[in-house]
Amino acid sequence: MSTLVEDNPAKHRFEILVDDALAGFTAYLMRGEVLVFTHTEVDRGFQGKGVGGALMRGTLDEVRARGATVVPQCPFMAAFIDKHPEYADLVADLP
Template identity: 60%
Template sequence: MADAAPAPAEPTVLDVAEWSRFEIHTGGKLAGFAAYRTRPGVITFTHTEIDTAFEGQGLGGRLVRAALDAARARGLAVHPACPFVRSWIAKHPEYADLVPSEEHARYGLA
């Protein structure tokens, strides 16, 4: 009887602070990243990118969710300058509280 193929590795998100970005890895490969800038009490997401080889797998959403969860755990206010992060928050209103209420109009959030 042949051995079963190993289950695919669960994607992993890491905060690579020295490069100011969260990275998502799957199958031992870098699949994408969310770049950010920080200042005391605030994290601004500036750009999100998923490698074309990994598109359509929901990795961008997983990456943003993990990055926002990390920001929440650290007590950081979020400024979603990146259009992908901004649209993801708009679709997941349970994360809108991370964006200061006075910034909602600026980022098109309800």
């Protein structure tokens, strides 16, 4: 199974493709250099296969590479960051 996480700025979301099929996304709002993540969805056919975790890792790694930060309003992302404290430094407070 090949996966690719990429930003789709036109739709304000990071998407995960599994074998070239859209398997899920995490939506965000831009607030300067802060990305406020509001919602995550994984297609039912891909649930329970690690796709959500791969989406979070790919998204947060890209945010880190950009030098940006996140506000995880989405419960899925918030829970992922709680379980993976290596990403806790990316969490910002909204001004």
